[in-house]
Amino acid sequence: MNNTEIEVLLxxxxxxxxxxxxxxxxxxxxxxxxxxxxxxSSAIDFLFGKGLFAxxxxxxxxxxxxxxxxxxxxxxIEVLTIIKDNELTKKIPVVVLTSSKExxxxxxxxxxxxxxxxxxxxxxxxxxxAVSEIGSYWLLYNQYPV
Amino acid sequence: MFKHPIDKEKExxxxxxxxxxxxxxxxxMEKRITELIIANxxxxxxxxxxxxxxxELIIANxxxIFQNREKEAQAEELIAASKEVVxxxxxxxxxxxxxxxxSYSVSHDLRAPLRAVNGYARILEEDYNSLFDxxxxxxxxxxxxxxxxxxxxxxxxxxxxxxxxxxxKKTNVDMNxxxxxxxxxxxxxxxxxxxxxxxxxxxxxxxxxxxxxxxTNLLSNAIKYSSKKEYPAVEIVSKKxxxxxxxxxxxxxxxxxxxxxxxxxxVFQRLHSTEEFPGTGVGLAIVQRIVHKHEGRIWAxxxxxxxxxxxxxxxx
Numbered sequence: 001m002n003n004t005e006i007e008v009l010l011x012x013x014x015x016x017x018x019x020x021x022x023x024x025x026x027x028x029x030x031x032x033x034x035x036x037x038x039x040x041s042s043a044i045d046f047l048f049g050k051g052l053f054a055x056x057x058x059x060x061x062x063x064x065x066x067x068x069x070x071x072x073x074x075x076x077i078e079v080l081t082i083i084k085d086n087e088l089t090k091k092i093p094v095v096v097l098t099s100s101k102e103x104x105x106x107x108x109x110x111x112x113x114x115x116x117x118x119x120x121x122x123x124x125x126x127x128x129x130a131v132s133e134i135g136s137y138w139l140l141y142n143q144y145p146v
Numbered sequence: 147m148f149k150h151p152i153d154k155e156k157e158x159x160x161x162x163x164x165x166x167x168x169x170x171x172x173x174x175m176e177k178r179i180t181e182l183i184i185a186n187x188x189x190x191x192x193x194x195x196x197x198x199x200x201x202e203l204i205i206a207n208x209x210x211i212f213q214n215r216e217k218e219a220q221a222e223e224l225i226a227a228s229k230e231v232v233x234x235x236x237x238x239x240x241x242x243x244x245x246x247x248x249s250y251s252v253s254h255d256l257r258a259p260l261r262a263v264n265g266y267a268r269i270l271e272e273d274y275n276s277l278f279d280x281x282x283x284x285x286x287x288x289x290x291x292x293x294x295x296x297x298x299x300x301x302x303x304x305x306x307x308x309x310x311x312x313x314x315k316k317t318n319v320d321m322n323x324x325x326x327x328x329x330x331x332x333x334x335x336x337x338x339x340x341x342x343x344x345x346x347x348x349x350x351x352x353x354x355x356x357x358x359x360x361x362t363n364l365l366s367n368a369i370k371y372s373s374k375k376e377y378p379a380v381e382i383v384s385k386k387x388x389x390x391x392x393x394x395x396x397x398x399x400x401x402x403x404x405x406x407x408x409x410x411x412x413v414f415q416r417l418h419s420t421e422e423f424p425g426t427g428v429g430l431a432i433v434q435r436i437v438h439k440h441e442g443r444i445w446a447x448x449x450x451x452x453x454x455x456x457x458x459x460x461x462x
Contacts, residue, residue: 016262023269070254099254099261104246120261123294124268127261 007139008034009062011043011079012097013071017120021066021097021131028132030139035062040074043067044082047089061092064138066131067114069098069105077105077112084113091145093138097131242311253304257297264293295426302428306413309435314353316440321347321361321393324354325382328361338369340397344382348391350460356436363429364395364456370423371454372399389462390442396455401448410446433458 008025012018018036025034037043043065045051049058065083069076076096083089093115098105109117118134121127267289271278278286325344332338342365350357365380372378375398384393402410402417409415411434416427437444437458448454 014258014262016265017258020261020265099257120257123297124261124265124290127265 006033006035006060006062007064008135009043009046009065010034010036011040011065011071011076012036012068013038014068017068020124020127024128024131025135027128028135030132030135039071040076040079043079044074047083048086058088061089063092063144064135065092065094066134067094067096069096069109077108080109080112080114093142093144095134095138097134245307245311249304249307253300256300260293260296260300264290267293299426299428302426302432303413306428306432306435309356309432309439312356312439314356314439316351317354318349319352319354319357320349321357321384324357325361325365328358328365332362332366332369336366336369338373338378340369340372340378340380342369342380342382347382347393348384348386350391350462352440352460353436356439360433360436360458363433364458367429367456368395368397368399368454370399370425371401371418372397375399386462387459390459391462392457392459394455394457396453398453401450401452401454402446403450404448407446407448411444 010018010021012021022034022036035046037046042052046053047058049056067076067079080094083092083094095116095118096109096114097118097120099120106117118130121130267286271283271286325347329342368380369378372380379398381396382393384391400418406417409417411430413431414427416425434444440460442458442460444458446454446456
């Protein structure tokens with residue numbers, strides 16, 4: 001892993017959703033340095049330089065984490081708990097992206113410190129718009145603590 | 147034995163006195179005896195009374211024991227019944243939770259592939275546009291339309307199932323204000339040219355958000371099904387009947403055949419094709435469920451080509 005600034009960490013087990021999200025971000029010319037991991041434990045490995053990502057410079061933090069909630073093994077809520085419970089990662093904005101507003105985890109996600117909670121629109125237009133708006137908001141407009 | 151003459155004289159006197167005393171004592175004795183006899187009789191009577199009382203007490207005691215046993219049995223029954231209630235409640239709660247997670251899974255897992263269908267069709271359209279002729283583009287459009295429709299269906303079904311579990315929170319609802327707000331929202335979503343008339347609508351006690359859904363559904367239906375008329379008109383009226391308030395929404399649209407009226411409120415039941423009038427067939431089922439949750443009634447009257455009127459009554 002090199003030291004190029006990572007803009008977005010996409011944690012998404014659904015390859016279709018991931019492909020569509022990546023396409024949306026690149027169409028709006030944001031998130032050029034995007035890392036996609038397919039489950040919760042890889043996300044944690046990436047952030048803390050463990051497992052497959054051993055030796056990665058963990059101070060090279062993503063500017064934004066897009067986190068799916070429903071994932072096999074370690075789910076989004078667990079990932080969120082770890083991220084927000086750790087000095088190294090707790091300031092990274094986490095946008096929870098999920099398919100359902102039925103989700104009983106909305107409240108829990110906010111309580112754990114999720115910065116935003118987005119229900120993925122079914123229509124492609126809506127989905128593309130949502131992802132690129134999220135990207136530009138967090139990567140272009142939002143001011144981080146330096 | 148020597149006796150003094152004077153003493154001799156004395157003798158009869160003393161005898162007399164003694165005799166009198168004896169007579170007196172005798173009288174006294176007789177009195178006492180009579181008294182004793184009376185007292186004895188009294189005692190006998192009292193004794194009989196007591197025996198009676200004792201018998202009564204024994205019977206009463208038996209009765210009490212019997213009643214006690216009955217009460218114990220009742221208490222046991224009550225305990226058993228309440229145990230059953232607790233068990234049933236637990237079962238219902240777990241069934242509810244299962245439903246909850248089921249509908250979550252449905253909404254999550256059914257939506258994901260839909261998004262992919264929609265998305266990849268769109269990518270084809272965007273990236274391979276030059277390879278498609280007009281028919282190819284139309285077909286791609288159909289793929290996307292249907293994916294979108296399926297999304298709406300899932301949403302409608304979910305909100306229908308969620309309603310079953312939702313508890314209603316009753317407040318005072320001003321139906322004039324509510325109807326006004328609903329009409330503005332409908333007008334913004336789908337511009338229409340219907341004339342909508344309503345005078346003073348009676349207020350009611352109901353769940354505000356749910357009443358909004360009822361009115362949104364019934365009014366958008368009225369507007370939708372009269373949209374092909376030259377002068378579509380919708381009228382909302384309310385009246386009090388006994389302890390019920392009846393609201394009605396009347397339109398001059400396509401109406402329906404009363405023969406199929408019972409199908410109006412079924413899930414996925416439609417009396418018109420989606421080509422004619424778009425819709426998922428869940429709206430009226432939702433409305434009916436809301437009205438029933440308020441212990442109200444809903445029904446409709448109509449005639450093919452001559453408009454429809456939907457009524458719902460709510461308890462005051």
